[in-house]
Amino acid sequence: MAKLELKNLNKTYNPKVIPVKDISLTVDDNEFLTLLGPSGCGKSTTLRMIAGLEEPTEGRILLGSEDITSKRPGDRNMAMVFQSYALYPHMTVFENLASGLKLKKTPRSEIQQRVTEVSQLLGLEELLQRKPGQLSGGQRQRVAVGRALVRRAQAYxxxxxxxxxxxxxxxxxxxxxxxxxxxxxxxxxxxxxxxxEAMTLSTKVAVLNNGYVQQLDPPERIYNHPANLFVAGFVGSPQMNLLTLPCQERYAILGNFRINLPNIPTVPPQIVLGIRPENVRIARSEDTQTIQGRVYLVENLGMHNLVSVRIASSQTESPTVRALLPTDQNWSDAEITLALPPQNIHWFDVQSGDALRS
Incomplete structure (x- = not known):
């Protein structure tokens, strides 16, 4: 097998529409990379360039040691699964699975062997003589995946x-x-x-926004150590608390409370504090970093309540912190003291949005 490499990939439609900007990454054998991002971030365009359905404006695509940038889609030894399934409606499941192999003049005995192996793997043995219109959505998706697998491609x-x-x-x-x-x-x-999908399936995730890779890391690091404000806000549900706070001396000011700043060389006028709702908890006696406020909204999520708390403040507007708290207590309109464990706080630069590491 061979690794897939993208080197300084760029796609420009016109000076105002540049969906992919200088993307470089490597996907090794047995590695599952997810391109994650909002609509318009460049992820599908990147995939289409890898497949040969779009031509890069700049950059190269390598599969193993071979430069495939200019190769036609059918000559790339890749297999693709589309969002729309892209099954032939007039063909049976068997014929859909075998169609790509027939185009490549694969011997009939080998086609039969590969289709049998894949249909057993995907649980399609009983469906081989049906047509797509007789299948459920999940069954059609398995057929689409199966059609890719029978190719035994160098990349999927x-x-x-x-x-x-x-x-x-x-x-x-x-x-x-x-x-x-x-x-x-x-x-x-x-x-x-x-x-x-990205967090559960991947060995590595590339978070994209505005055509750039914002972070390329294993899912755990994407979640626990976001590289910037975009990644921090995009990954995680409920969304991370992100609060822009003024700084005084070595503290960030959150309502009427002072939060210790990380060990950074220069204290900025403002800083962004980030903490995930599951890391905010009811304060215990040993907690040193605590805040107080009143609950104004409770959302039942089943296993937890998502509780929105207005933090006590002498200013006109009170900042809000959301916490995931147990469902065994009525939090409505309660005055509560919350702990912000220092090891779970993320700090970001207001101007660049980049994470600040102490």
């Missing part, structure tokens, strides 16, 4: 393959995809705007 590309499924089915097929591609010794590039 998946373009938002779960977006047409309902929530329950999406969860089930997501688990199937994770299990299936963990056994494929080839690079996988997966495009989605759904952070749950």
């Amino acid at each position: 590309l998946l373009d938002e393959p779960l977006s047409n499924l309902d929530a329950l089915l999406r969860e089930r097929v997501r688990a199937d995809i994770k299990q299936i591609f963990s056994t494929q010794k080839a690079p996988v590039v997966y495009v989605t705007h759904d952070q749950t």
